[in-house]
Amino acid sequence: MTQTAIPFFFMRGGTSRGPYFRRSDLPADHDTLVKVLLATIGSGHPLNIDGIGGGAAVTTKVAMLSPSNDEWADVDYFFAQVSVEHQLVDFKPTCGNILSAVGPAAIEMSLVKPQEIETEIRIRAVNTGARILARVQTPGGMLVYGGDFAIAGVPGSAAPVALQFMEVVGKATGSFIPTGNLRDTIDGIEVTCMDVAMPMVIARASDFGLSGYESASELDQNTDFFDRMEHIRREAAKKMGMGDVSQSVTPKFGLLAPAKANGTIAARYFMPWKTHPSMAVTGAQCLAACALTPGSVADGLLMRPNRSPANIVLEHASGTIEVLVDFDLAETFTLKSAGILRTARKLADGRIYVPSLIWKGH
Incomplete structure (x- = not known):
């Protein structure tokens, strides 16, 4: 077999989109993970012609989800920003737009069971340690994407996803004002x-x-x-x-x-x-x-x-x-906290294929 199949969901979160994986379906080794993500996106070409990236930074993002071992959280969200034209993957930042679809993706992956009207999902952003409470619309225990809420930068409307961000100050540098000066x-x-x-x-x-x-x-x-x-x-x-x-x-x-x-x-x-x-x-x-x-x-x-x-x-x-x-x-x-309303939508699901020379799978 010349290629390795990896299950994934392809989702729009806010004004970004990309593949959403179960972390357990990807390589545990860091260097191999980087190679798999580069191949998935098709980095190294302005159109990402040999992958599913879209030729822009907002379309070369990856979310990796897993059950959380944090006492507060339900789901761990590990983010990767993959470069469009360079063989680079940056794990330092997180992404709030991609985060918008983490709640729906967690339900799609059966990591979280939907509730009768609205499902609260407690998310830990692995990259920064931030905690986010997501509220996803699940009337009758069914995940819905359609609705009448619109956000700038996305055509049409969809169901709102409410995000409440907590403990987001100083997560990357240790300080609200990391230089010590307001200016x-x-x-x-x-x-x-x-x-x-x-x-x-x-x-x-x-x-x-x-x-x-x-x-x-x-x-x-x-x-x-x-x-x-x-x-x-x-x-x-x-x-x-x-x-x-x-x-x-x-x-x-x-x-x-x-x-x-x-x-x-x-x-x-x-x-x-x-x-x-x-x-x-x-x-x-x-x-x-x-x-x-x-x-x-x-x-x-x-x-x-x-x-x-x-x-x-x-x-x-x-x-x-x-x-x-x-x-x-x-x-x-x-x-203390910041709240934002976004939308999300599942675009596709199935399996993405990467060359077996990169990774033979588990």
Whole structure:
């Protein structure tokens, strides 16, 4: 036999999609796992022509699920960001959009039994240690994908998946403000380095000569901006204690500007070598936390809410995303939890095939 078959579900989670596996169906060995994921996606070609990736970072993501041994959690969610054109797999970050389909996938895989109306699934993000409570619609004990809730960046509507993120502060760096400063200046640009759900380097769009309302394609064509942004990102990562991140997608980069469509603030998010076509769920939490934090680069860009919980509406390249933030401002800004509504859909299931030379299977 020249190929190894691996069971999988192919799912859209939020504005991302990719294969969802049972962790036990994949190699336990790290190096072999990397090779299997690269072959699955088809990394090394801009169209991922020899795999099931989609030629964009939002379509080359992988979720691996297993029963959790954590006392709190039901399911462990292990995430991999696979590169489109390079033979790289990054296990450092997690992904909130892919997380949107973890609850439904766990039910599909029989890791969780659906309840009569709504099923609560407690998820531990293995990459960061974050805890997330997902609420999935299961009327009559049946998982449903259809509904009337719509999110920007996805056509049509579907059943809502409610996500409540807890213990997301400092998971990658150990600190809410990993440099110790609410603002640092790198290459003449003021940035706020923050670790909430995703470590990020956040700046004002105007400091780069940008409006903050550019489309994703307009920003992607601005190679001068990307060159400068990447230099700042790498230098900021060193200050954040993350070392050399030239081969890592974290920390991510974000730009802020005043809202212009009745939102709270405008934002653009980078993955980091391309502009996100909409907004990452993890990035939205970090950007919302930055917007709420006095002294950050968001100062002067918004009318800052002073009551908790606050509904922060981020205007992004495809529309808006809302983050319900529970926080405390007694002395300094303290984030308690963040809630987001997303959607998910099963696109296919079956078996993916990888060359047996890579892995012969269990």
